Amino acid sequence: MKAVRIHGYGDPDVLKYEDAPTPTLKPDQVLVRVRGVGINPVDVKTRAGKGLNYSDKPFPLILGWDIAGEIAETTAGAPFAVGDAVYGMVEFPDVGSAYAEYVAANWTELAKAPQRIDLVTAAGVPLVGLTAWQALFEVGKLEAGARILIPAAAGGVGHIAVQLAKWKGATVIGTASARNHDYLREIGVDQVIDYTKQSFEEVVKDVDFVLNTTREDDTLARSFKVLRRGGTLISIAGKPDEEQAKASDIHAESILVKPSGEQMAKIAELIDAGYVKPAVERVFPLAAMNEAHRLQESGHVRGKIVLRVGDE
Ligand SMILES: NC(=O)c1ccc[n+]([C@@H]2O[C@H](COP(=O)([O-])OP(=O)(O)OC[C@H]3O[C@@H](n4cnc5c(N)ncnc54)[C@H](OP(=O)(O)O)[C@@H]3O)[C@@H](O)[C@H]2O)c1
Numbered sequence: 169m170k171a172v173r174i175h176g177y178g179d180p181d182v183l184k185y186e187d188a189p190t191p192t193l194k195p196d197q198v199l200v201r202v203r204g205v206g207i208n209p210v211d212v213k214t215r216a217g218k219g220l221n222y223s224d225k226p227f228p229l230i231l232g233w234d235i236a237g238e239i240a241e242t243t244a245g246a247p248f249a250v251g252d253a254v255y256g257m258v259e260f261p262d263v264g265s266a267y268a269e270y271v272a273a274n275w276t277e278l279a280k281a282p283q284r285i286d287l288v289t290a291a292g293v294p295l296v297g298l299t300a301w302q303a304l305f306e307v308g309k310l311e312a313g314a315r316i317l318i319p320a321a322a323g324g325v326g327h328i329a330v331q332l333a334k335w336k337g338a339t340v341i342g343t344a345s346a347r348n349h350d351y352l353r354e355i356g357v358d359q360v361i362d363y364t365k366q367s368f369e370e371v372v373k374d375v376d377f378v379l380n381t382t383r384e385d386d387t388l389a390r391s392f393k394v395l396r397r398g399g400t401l402i403s404i405a406g407k408p409d410e411e412q413a414k415a416s417d418i419h420a421e422s423i424l425v426k427p428s429g430e431q432m433a434k435i436a437e438l439i440d441a442g443y444v445k446p447a448v449e450r451v452f453p454l455a456a457m458n459e460a461h462r463l464q465e466s467g468h469v470r471g472k473i474v475l476r477v478g479d480e
Contacts, residue, residue, distance in 0.1 A: 171268035172457040173228035173294030177217030180458040180465075183267075188230065191265065191272035198248055199241035204291030205454065205475040206234030208324060210448035212464050220261050227311045232266030233257045234288040235273070236281050237477070246275050253281040257294035257437070258429050269455060269478055279432035284438035285446060290439075293328070293446050293470030295429070297435040299425040301331035303379050303402045304336070306431075308424055310400075314376040317368060317394060319387045321357055322470045325404060326381050327447055330355050335443040341372055348470055355445070369393040380405055384467075392416060447471025454478075 171188035193199055202215045211231055213219030222229060236255035239248045248254060255276035258264050258271060259324040265271055281290045292313035303325075304310045314335050320326045321342025332341050334356040343355040345364050361368050369390055378391040380403035388406045392413075397403060401408050401420040438444045441445045454477045464473055 169269040171230050171453065172232075173230050173456060175227045175364045177215065180215070180301060180360075180461040182215065183231075183461060184228075185455040185457065188228075188268065190270050191268075193241060193243050193427065194274050195243055196273045196276070197243055197247070198239050198254075198272055198275050200235060200237040200254060200273050200278070200373065201240040202235050202237040202266070202269055202271055202477045204236045204286075204288035205232055205251075205477055206236065206268050206292040206296075207232065207296065207457075207460055207464055207473050208295050208463065209476070210295075212461050213248045215461060222263060225263060229263055230265040231263075235266045236287040236293075240270065244391055246434050247428050248275060248278070248280075253282040253283075253287060254278040255287070255290045256293055256429060256432050257284070257298055257425070260295065260425065260427055267454065267475075269454075274427075276429050277416075277427040277432075279436055280331045280428045282436040284440045284442070288451060288474050288476050289446055289448055292324070292448055292474045293435065293439070293458050294432060295425060296328050297322040297446075298428060298446075299325050299333050299404055299423075300379075301431050301435060302425060303404060303423055304329060305333055307421055308319055308340055308377060308379070308400050308419075310336055310377055312479045313339075315341065315374075316377040316379065317341045317343075317372055317375045317391070318379050318381060319343045319363065319368065320384075321352055323381060324469065324472050327355060327471050329379055329381070330357055330446060331444040332438070337436060338377075341368070341375065343368055345468070351447070351470060370402040371384035377402075379403075380408075391420065416440045448474055451476055452475075
């Protein structure tokens with residue numbers, strides 16, 4: 169099969185499109201014929217040798233976790249049949265081996281793909297969808313009627329989190345640069361803040377919830393200034409200060425996303441019902457993974473970058 173592998177860490181040109189062995193299946197796995205791959209900031213950091221640590225794993229490595237495709241082969245007891253369209257985040261935070269035409273995936277990490285969007289678009293959803301779901305609902309227990317601040321609201325996690333929070337019945341305050349303001353209003357953000365002109369604490373106070381989605385501009389520390397006593401601060405980008413949280417009676421936690429086929433199925437339902445519309449900034453062919461990483465590194469992607477697989 170074709171895959172994108174690295175033989176060492178470094179700049180985007182360490183990503184090599186080349187032949188690789190097709191994976192073999194272990195029990196409780198299925199083989200996915202991949203149609204789309206999604207990338208995330210963690211892919212870029214790991215490729216550069218600054219992200220997840222695989223020093224115990226020999227090169228070459230196939231990076232990536234987000235896939236959508238069709239089941240090509242099953243093992244005994246699989247809940248999917250050959251030909252089913254599926255999507256999911258595989259093996260995270262271990263080596264996902266997603267940048268490939270075929271991926272061996274644990275079936276508990278997959279769900280039937282949404283039907284309303286194509287598989288290339290669906291590949292952008294898993295990691296950011298799971299992160300938003302776990303931050304808002306599993307850990308943060310966001311309730312209808314709550315006011316939530318989401319910095320970087322047009323980014324991968326941000327744009328899904330906004331739509332999930334709106335579906336739940338929350339009022340959403342989101343930050344972005346001017347190029348994304350119309351987009352944020354389109355997906356339901358009630359109050360848009362231009363972070364390049366204004367600090368959110370100048371215009372926001374007493375929110376119930378902050379989902380901290382960025383390491384830029386000290387947003388995590390500044391989040392304490394806008395939360396009400398007893399509010400919730402869930403961070404996916406840095407660890408909140410425990411003393412500060414205790415002093416303000418704030419439930420503050422940082423989380424690391426984990427795979428879940430069950431949650432992917434719930435997200436697929438919301439996509440099919442029209443509540444969540446995943447946005448794609450650019451589609452690249454799998455062979456151009458290095459260009460995709462360069463664009464991801466810009467830090468200003470709206471929604472997701474995805475790669476088309478299999479029709480090179
Ligand atoms: N802990 C976990 O499990 C977990 C899971 C997923 C992601 N993460 C981390 O969370 C962060 C966000 O991930 P992502 O996938 O959403 O990233 P992303 O898609 O690359 O985020 C890009 C967005 O960030 C916005 N942005 C850039 N600088 C900003 C600033 N100073 N203030 C506000 N917004 C700004 C951009 O908006 P403009 O173009 O308008 O500037 C752009 O839309 C990353 O650090 C990632 O590693 C952690």
